[in-house]
Each structure stands twice: as structure tokens, then as C-alpha cells.
Amino acid sequence: MAETLTGVVPPDTFPAVRLPESFYARPALTVARALLGTHLVLEAGRERRVGRIVETEAYIGEHDLACHAAKGLTPRTEVMFGPPGRAYVYLIYGMHHCFNVVTEAPGVAAAVLVRAVEPVEGLAPGVRTDGPGRLCRAFGITLAHNRLDLKSSPLYVRAGEEVAEARVGRGPRIGVEYAGPWADEPFRLWVKDSRHVSKAPSRGGRRP
DNA sequence: CTATTGATGGTC
């Protein structure tokens, strides 16, 4: 297996494993589903960190009030208006980073938030990778990775094992209650039998 | 220039 060469294999020894731009050039919800089971990879020097994506959320465009692009074209959202297959990384609450992949054709501002991965390689035992902030912390993903092209940079996604439809869970996105009717859209997807899916705060549990 | 606000997560 390639793993036996970890640490001595130059970056881009296996460029073919990268998902092509055509993978990302589709509606965000389609990409969010297709990303389940794929591998997020970050090569930093001799280190390679890999996680199997088990939870995603789709932000489908400017009309989606939960999507940052609903603010229009700004310096922050510009990358979402650009070509598909780029990274959109932002800082939230002053301390956590969130990693997204840009989807759809240029001009359509949509993205998929990667909310959780299962450790596959290069991640210290016990380090949690459930939750968008925790997985970025584990990988070392920061604003320095914003706008990177996933098909030509050390940060990319490669094909993984298929996830059968029966194993896909679906529900409302987390933390977007401000988005009115869009908060209820079931644009969050996860692998049902994974222990590494983030624990979603229960909505609707609030009593008057 | 100042004010507000989070695609969160840890702690109480």
C-alpha cells in the first residue's frame, strides 16, 4: 500500500487521485452528498494528514440566507463566486476556522462546509475531528489556506469508498437559526454509522 | 472611525 511510503513520497506522486473540477462543478447539495466517504488530504512538508469525510452541509447560493454569499460579492465571499474546487476558509467566533469547498460554475456562489471527518492517517490518536472547528484545528487549516485550488495545492480531496444511500442521514444545518425559512432546509448530510459525526445541538427542544 | 455579529466549542 502507499501508506508504507508515507513520509518519503513527494507531493503529487498520485495526482490522479484528486477529484477533478467536474466533481465540484455541480449543485452544492449534490457535491455535499458525493463528498461523503471521500478523503480530505493536507500535505505539509513531510506530513500527510488524511480524514474520511462523514458530515457535510450545503450552502446553495446567494438566495440561501444561511449562505455567506447572501451578503453579496464582498472580499470575503469573492472566492465562492469564483471557479469550483477552491477552498473557502473563514474564521468564526474569533477562534475557530471552518473549511468549505466551492461548488458550481463561476458566478454561482455556493459551497459545502465539511463538518466532520474520521481520522485515516497522520492525525494524533485522541485528537477529535468531529465539528468544523475541531477538524480544522486537527489538520492545521487556517486563513492561510483560503482560496487554495484543491486540484493543484497541498490541500485536496481524493476519492474514497462509496457510501450507500441507506447509510446517509439528513437534517437541518447547524447554527443558522437566523436564516428564517432556510434554517429548516435539510441540507446537512452525514454517514449514519460513523462515530465521528458531530453532535448536533438539538433544535426544537426548547420549551416556551 | 465605531458597532454588531457569528457555518463553534469548551466550560459551568
Add this chain to the structure above:
DNA sequence: ACCATCAATAGG
């Protein structure tokens, strides 16, 4: 339930 902590955004 509280809150740490700052980039981006809206508004003056």
C-alpha cells in the same frame, strides 16, 4: 447557559 475573541461587515 455562559462566554472567549476577532475578521468581516454595516453604518456614520
